[in-house]
Amino acid sequence: MKKIGIIGWRGMVGSVLMDRMEYEKDFDLIDAYFFSTSQKGEKAPKHKSSSEVLLDANDITELEKMDIILTCQGGDYTNEIYPKLRSSGWDGYWIDAASSLRMKEDSTLVLDPVNLDVIKKAVASGKKDFIGPNCTVSLMLMAIGGLFNSGQVEWVTSMTYQAASGAGAKNMLELLDQMKVLGDLSDPAKSILEVDKSVATAMRDSNFPSKNFGAALAGALIPWIDVPVEAGQTKEEWKGVCETNKILETENMIPVDGTCVRMGAMRCHSQGLTIKMKNDIPISDIEALIKESNPWVKFVENNKEETLKYLSPTYATGTLEIPVGRVRKMNLGPEYINVFTVGDQLLWGAAEPLRRMLRILIETA
Ligand code: HSE
Numbered sequence: 267m268k269k270i271g272i273i274g275w276r277g278m279v280g281s282v283l284m285d286r287m288e289y290e291k292d293f294d295l296i297d298a299y300f301f302s303t304s305q306k307g308e309k310a311p312k313h314k315s316s317s318e319v320l321l322d323a324n325d326i327t328e329l330e331k332m333d334i335i336l337t338c339q340g341g342d343y344t345n346e347i348y349p350k351l352r353s354s355g356w357d358g359y360w361i362d363a364a365s366s367l368r369m370k371e372d373s374t375l376v377l378d379p380v381n382l383d384v385i386k387k388a389v390a391s392g393k394k395d396f397i398g399p400n401c402t403v404s405l406m407l408m409a410i411g412g413l414f415n416s417g418q419v420e421w422v423t424s425m426t427y428q429a430a431s432g433a434g435a436k437n438m439l440e441l442l443d444q445m446k447v448l449g450d451l452s453d454p455a456k457s458i459l460e461v462d463k464s465v466a467t468a469m470r471d472s473n474f475p476s477k478n479f480g481a482a483l484a485g486a487l488i489p490w491i492d493v494p495v496e497a498g499q500t501k502e503e504w505k506g507v508c509e510t511n512k513i514l515e516t517e518n519m520i521p522v523d524g525t526c527v528r529m530g531a532m533r534c535h536s537q538g539l540t541i542k543m544k545n546d547i548p549i550s551d552i553e554a555l556i557k558e559s560n561p562w563v564k565f566v567e568n569n570k571e572e573t574l575k576y577l578s579p580t581y582a583t584g585t586l587e588i589p590v591g592r593v594r595k596m597n598l599g600p601e602y603i604n605v606f607t608v609g610d611q612l613l614w615g616a617a618e619p620l621r622r623m624l625r626i627l628i629e630t631a
Contacts, residue, residue, distance in 0.1 A: 269297045361623050374388040487527055499523075533583055
């Protein structure tokens, strides 16, 4: 069995990954070694680990013994360790949740329900670095991969509604703290305008819990995610076009752009998409392409009842389902399609593509 070094397994994405690996019995197929950046020598997780103790995640000679390294430790770790490990001559597979290596020329972005052919070609040609894409990009492609693969997409705008989890575990707690402060202001004895005024006052108060977000999210939204890049985009917006085209290995770049917005969901990112098709394709054919994208797409009929029930973070959270709905032609013209989609940011948006890449390597490499 292949030796797999696992790093960053206690963080939020790592914990979701461990749960999925356990559920899918992946540990039966591997010799797993658990690494830690700070707790070397402490007890490793029982039943899963081939070593009794945690190994040192900064020890290149220990890491070199692995056939595959799977890391959710984050970009700083990758930036520090990956170059040292490769320059030591290590020739194993590196599977990473962090963004550091995504745009490196010989890395492959992994989302096998959408780009299995790209992944297989990369493995066959001896590529060794397989990186999980940005969550918003993965979730968009899980929703409309069928449209992209039809070759009929001219461009896409993606207006996002991104959950607190994308910013980290502390931010999820901060969102709840903000909600609590506001929830406590509800008072049926007061007029709604009085209540509303006290809510606005609380949100503007310098003591409102917003150390992590830098602004009120509960009762509000934040139309800025990550750092600025060129041309007025944020880095999250820039990833949309770069990563989509890299995942699909497009010959001619398909433009993707939009505004990325943080809002008060816990761990499901949603997106409102405008898709410009190259031709006027009947809506029934568009629906069929979406439904055929992959087995996880849950097509939601464009009516209120189905939309409220299924096209929502409440439905999708903690599941691998990708609800896709509000599908219709837009007034803009017969080639313009409106779509809304939701997906769990920690599952298809982070852990699941990595877990499945590990399986692909175990089974084929
Ligand atoms: N950058 C994403 C977000 C999460 O802030 O929501 C990680 O892909």
